[in-house]
Amino acid sequence: MLIGPGNLGGQVDLLGAGLLLGSSFIWAFASLLSGRLSRPASALQSASLNLLCGGALLMTGSLLIGEWSHINLAAVSVKSLLAVAYLSTMGSAVAFAAYMWLLTVVPANRVVTYAYVNPVIAVFLGWALAGETITANTIIAAAVIITAVVLITSAPTKPVTVSTPQ
Numbered sequence: 128m129l130i131g132p133g134n135l136g137g138q139v140d141l142l143g144a145g146l147l148l149g150s151s152f153i154w155a156f157a158s159l160l161s162g163r164l165s166r167p168a169s170a171l172q173s174a175s176l177n178l179l180c181g182g183a184l185l186m187t188g189s190l191l192i193g194e195w196s197h198i199n200l201a202a203v204s205v206k207s208l209l210a211v212a213y214l215s216t217m218g219s220a221v222a223f224a225a226y227m228w229l230l231t232v233v234p235a236n237r238v239v240t241y242a243y244v245n246p247v248i249a250v251f252l253g254w255a256l257a258g259e260t261i262t263a264n265t266i267i268a269a270a271v272i273i274t275a276v277v278l279i280t281s282a283p284t285k286p287v288t289v290s291t292p293q
Contacts, residue, residue, distance in 0.1 A: 154239070155239050158230060158235045158238065158239050159235045159236070159239075161230050161235065166227075170224050170225070170227040170228035170231070171224045171227075173224075173227040174220065174223040174224040174226070174227045175220075175224075177223065177227070178219060178220065178223060226238065226241070236279055236282070237279070240276045240279050244272070244273075244276055246268075246272060247269045247272050247273065250265055250269065
């Protein structure tokens, strides 16, 4: 609903939608699986390993498809460098460490609800800070997302047992 064109019956980029759904499925699967696998005791170390591996894979992919030949360093502004620095620290390192820690103390089905709420927050911030237009599709999608989060978080869950390393 959020990635589609202006009307709900329009054409959607199937590759983009498939990649979006596939990556969301893999993230949710890995989050649920993380409760059964051993991981570093430190949430920061766990987040660091995940981010370094992901960054290495993305760097390799960008090298393979030739993205580096399109970089124009003269077009990079101080504002954009500061934005990347902020997103790299707060949006990635700090947020991901908090996410990894939450997976150890809260049921995974509750932790992964951030993925449903974040798009709604992004749409609101786009409207409030960048003057983006909110359409009927946007409101319908937000309602669906919020309903899904309510259903997920209100479902009964088993308590999480945290094991300490020996």
